[in-house]
Amino acid sequence: MCSHRSSCPSVDSVAPHIVSAHPEQGWNLLCNGAIVFDDSGELLPDGSVVAPHRVFAERLVIAA
Secondary structure (H helix, E strand, C coil), rough: CCCCCCCCCCCCCCCCEEEEECCCCCEEECCCEEEEEEECEEEECCEEEECCCCCHHHHHHCCC
């Protein structure tokens, strides 16, 4: 699925690269088989899910 000479980096690594980008749909397919969504959630090749890393509105700083 990918062109890395050795095996693809682990899912936890930042090294995998995008092999199929779909910004209009809000997701990208990485070379290690993971799907990364624009809301920071992930669907891993084994079917497990990484929940989005959301910040609650109360914790956001508003500049005036």
